Amino acid sequence: MKAAITRHRADMTRSLGGLLFRGVHSLATVPAVRTQLGHLASGGPIRTVMTLPSFLSPKPRDFSLPNSSWSSEMLRLHEHYNSQCGGEMEEGEEDRGLWLRLPSYNRSLKYATGGVYLSKMVQANARLFTRNSREQGAGFEYVVFVNKKENRCVCIFQAGHLLEGPPGCVHGGAIATMIDTVTGTHASVVSRPVMTANLNINYRSPIPLGNTVLIESHLDSREGRKMFISCKVTSTDGSKLHTEATALFLSVNFSHLLTGG
Amino acid sequence: MKAAITRHRADMTRSLGGLLFRGVHSLATVPAVRTQLGHLASGGPIRTVMTLPSFLSPKPRDFSLPNSSWSSEMLRLHEHYNSQCGGEMEEGEEDRGLWLRLPSYNRSLKYATGGVYLSKMVQANARLFTRNSREQGAGFEYVVFVNKKENRCVCIFQAGHLLEGPPGCVHGGAIATMIDTVTGTHASVVSRPVMTANLNINYRSPIPLGNTVLIESHLDSREGRKMFISCKVTSTDGSKLHTEATALFLSVNFSHLLTGG
Numbered sequence: 001m002k003a004a005i006t007r008h009r010a011d012m013t014r015s016l017g018g019l020l021f022r023g024v025h026s027l028a029t030v031p032a033v034r035t036q037l038g039h040l041a042s043g044g045p046i047r048t049v050m051t052l053p054s055f056l057s058p059k060p061r062d063f064s065l066p067n068s069s070w071s072s073e074m075l076r077l078h079e080h081y082n083s084q085c086g087g088e089m090e091e092g093e094e095d096r097g098l099w100l101r102l103p104s105y106n107r108s109l110k111y112a113t114g115g116v117y118l119s120k121m122v123q124a125n126a127r128l129f130t131r132n133s134r135e136q137g138a139g140f141e142y143v144v145f146v147n148k149k150e151n152r153c154v155c156i157f158q159a160g161h162l163l164e165g166p167p168g169c170v171h172g173g174a175i176a177t178m179i180d181t182v183t184g185t186h187a188s189v190v191s192r193p194v195m196t197a198n199l200n201i202n203y204r205s206p207i208p209l210g211n212t213v214l215i216e217s218h219l220d221s222r223e224g225r226k227m228f229i230s231c232k233v234t235s236t237d238g239s240k241l242h243t244e245a246t247a248l249f250l251s252v253n254f255s256h257l258l259t260g261g
Numbered sequence: 262m263k264a265a266i267t268r269h270r271a272d273m274t275r276s277l278g279g280l281l282f283r284g285v286h287s288l289a290t291v292p293a294v295r296t297q298l299g300h301l302a303s304g305g306p307i308r309t310v311m312t313l314p315s316f317l318s319p320k321p322r323d324f325s326l327p328n329s330s331w332s333s334e335m336l337r338l339h340e341h342y343n344s345q346c347g348g349e350m351e352e353g354e355e356d357r358g359l360w361l362r363l364p365s366y367n368r369s370l371k372y373a374t375g376g377v378y379l380s381k382m383v384q385a386n387a388r389l390f391t392r393n394s395r396e397q398g399a400g401f402e403y404v405v406f407v408n409k410k411e412n413r414c415v416c417i418f419q420a421g422h423l424l425e426g427p428p429g430c431v432h433g434g435a436i437a438t439m440i441d442t443v444t445g446t447h448a449s450v451v452s453r454p455v456m457t458a459n460l461n462i463n464y465r466s467p468i469p470l471g472n473t474v475l476i477e478s479h480l481d482s483r484e485g486r487k488m489f490i491s492c493k494v495t496s497t498d499g500s501k502l503h504t505e506a507t508a509l510f511l512s513v514n515f516s517h518l519l520t521g522g
Binding site: 119121122123125126127128129130132138139161162163164165166168170171172173174176177178179180181184195196197198199200201202203206209210 | 380382383384386387388389390391393399400422423424425426427429431432433434435437438439440441442445456457458459460461462463464467470471
């Protein structure tokens with residue numbers, strides 16, 4: 001029993017120390033853990049209000065793993081990059097391969113006190129926007145790989161039928177959401193936590209619903225708290241440019257987030 | 262029976278002639294009507310493959326009407342603008358008030374032939390991205406009003422718990438989605454159909470989940486096919502600026518859309 005408690009505490013510390021702001025822009029949004037973050041923000045002790053229920057630990061569902069809705073093209077590309085990976089990136093772990101696959105969850109850490117007030121209903125039910133669909137293949141299906149040495153990320157994205165904008169095509173907002181997700185994930189690999197400061201998106205050609213596309217980002221420069229990242233969305237063979245974008249992210253500190261400033 | 266058939270045909274013609282591309286950027290996205298659009302595109306006759314089933318006609322659900330999930334602030338603002346309306350804008354109808362409330366549906370017109378191939382599954386299940394949630398209050402709750410004389414639109418937007426990005430706050434992509442929706446709706450009032458060409462978004466401060474905010478757009482200029490629209494997202498009392506954006510829309514023609522070019 002003591003061993004179990006110790007493990008919980010170790011997990012909690014790791015989550016709070018390292019993964020907490022992945023929800024702001026995330027390598028991966030961690031599952032819900034109720035903690036008194038007000039204490040943490042004020043430099044006080046980390047205290048758990050309750051321990052993790054067993055059904056939430058130790059591993060939440062990773063939404064970036066292949067499922068039955070993935071097209072053959074999506075599976076092929078996933079295998080292409082996955083075969084060049086040294087393994088999933090875990091906190092404090094060295095990357096052993098050229099590419100790293102980043103896991104992706106559907107919850108952010110919730111906080112019971114401090115900063116923004118949220119009703120209990122909202123807290124309990126909140127889901128990451130890109131992972132909020134219960135039906136596989138209906139919304140955003142994607143997996144992100146990062147290549148730190150080359151300052152770039154690649155995302156394989158399959159657009160489900162709930163993302164419609166123009167008839168038969170993906171909504172511009174859904175494309176913007178994926179660009180924000182990929183560039184924000186990229187920025188969070190470089191320096192987390194980060195917040196999106198600017199997205200500048202040029203839409204070149206529509207993406208048909210159901211299609212699989214590539215979203216590639218490149219870290220162009222870093223100036224103090226600022227990270228400038230460029231991004232493009234293309235057909236999987238690279239022959240068709242769908243969207244181009246630039247993004248600016250700012251490293252943020254803890255108190256900035258909790259006060260919502 | 263003859264009267265009913267005649268009414269269906271009249272509805273169909275109106276939909277095809279006027280509302281068809283509202284899905285690209287829409288006053289309102291019209292419900293599914295199966296038609297052979299390939300014939301329409303080539304200048305041929307408008308023919309219906311089948312008539313509208315009774316459960317789809319005559320009126321689809323308008324998602325911009327108040328429901329039990331709306332906050333008191335959302336209801337108050339809706340009443341504020343609605344009381345200044347001459348009524349909903351219908352095709353060919355003159356605006357009788359300062360503001361017009363725009364209805365909003367969850368389907369785009371589908372096409373069985375021509376242009377982009379979509380599987381039957383995707384066609385049958387496709388839903389407008391901003392109206393794809395079955396649970397009231399969980400996703401995007403919003404209503405758009407337009408003031409043609411002042412070249413501006415206002416949207417009252419309540420962010421549900423499925424739109425999370427940073428812990429407790431709305432995802433940057435969900436904000437981009439609403440900016441695209443409001444500015445695109447605005448552009449479509451001026452000249453439809455339109456497609457989004459550029460969105461340039463500056464994120465100033467996070468929007469807490471559950472909050473109601475105002476999204477206001479202004480038509481800055483029009484140059485040929487181009488429409489330049491600016492937009493800002495603020496707290497409902499206007500004291501807090503959450504997001505600022507500019508948007509560029511292009512008028513598009515029918516063949517452009519069908520070929521996906």
